[in-house]
Ligand code: AP5
Ligand code: ZN
């Protein structure tokens with residue numbers, strides 16, 4: 122399947138992605154993860170992206186469209202993919218449509234991780250990640266077996282630089298202004314499925330199964 126995950130910071134996109142990837146498409150493309158890797162490696166792309174990311178603003182459409190265009194060429198992404206965190210502006214959505222049209226394929230579903238802003242600060246400030254795999258934990262909702270350590274590799278977990286209450290406010294503002302219009306864009310095509318993202322991870326997984334079956 123060809124899927125798009127849209128939702129505010131902390132709504133659970135990254136948490137549900139491994140299951141969706143395993144069961145429906147094998148290819149998970151998260152622009153945030155790719156940009157963070159570029160920042161960590163100090164590549165030219167990372168150097169350009171860092172300032173906007175630290176402030177909770179969006180990186181330019183050209184940069185992210187370029188990353189996605191390149192990543193979608195991977196063999197594992199030919200039969201289907203999850204786009205996590207892309208498109209985030211109507212401009213990016215239009216570019217994506219052009220790219221898909223050339224390949225003669227279409228998006229099957231847009232999963233809208235709908236949730237009130239009020240719940241997100243606790244989710245974001247308690248998050249710990251394993252950068253190499255993208256595995257996500259939460260001190261209260263999904264604690265690792267050993268605090269600060271990845272369950273699978275035993276490697277240390279880190280917190281994201283933009284996961285502070287102050288930067289979260291800016292990320293939410295960016296979401297409402299620039300990304301919510303993308304949901305309307307796909308609603309007009311009749312492919313949006315709204316999830317109750319405030320529910321438990323397991324309940325959200327069940328909703329995803331219902332929508333995609
Ligand atoms: P990105 O990495 O995409 O961040 P985001 O959209 O802010 O989303 P998050 O990763 O914070 O949230 P999530 O929904 O994945 O939450 P998670 O599942 O981890 O983007 C970062 C930055 O990169 C942007 O600000 C921008 O600068 C740039 N960027 C990226 N893409 C771009 C684009 N297309 N264009 C321009 N710029 C771009 O869950 C969060 C926590 O909650 C975890 O600890 C988890 O364990 C817990 N949790 C999850 N689900 C539940 C649940 N149901 N109940 C309780 N706890 C839960
Ligand atoms: Zn994420």
Ligand code: ZN
Nearest residue numbers: 296297298301
């Ligand atoms: Zn809004």
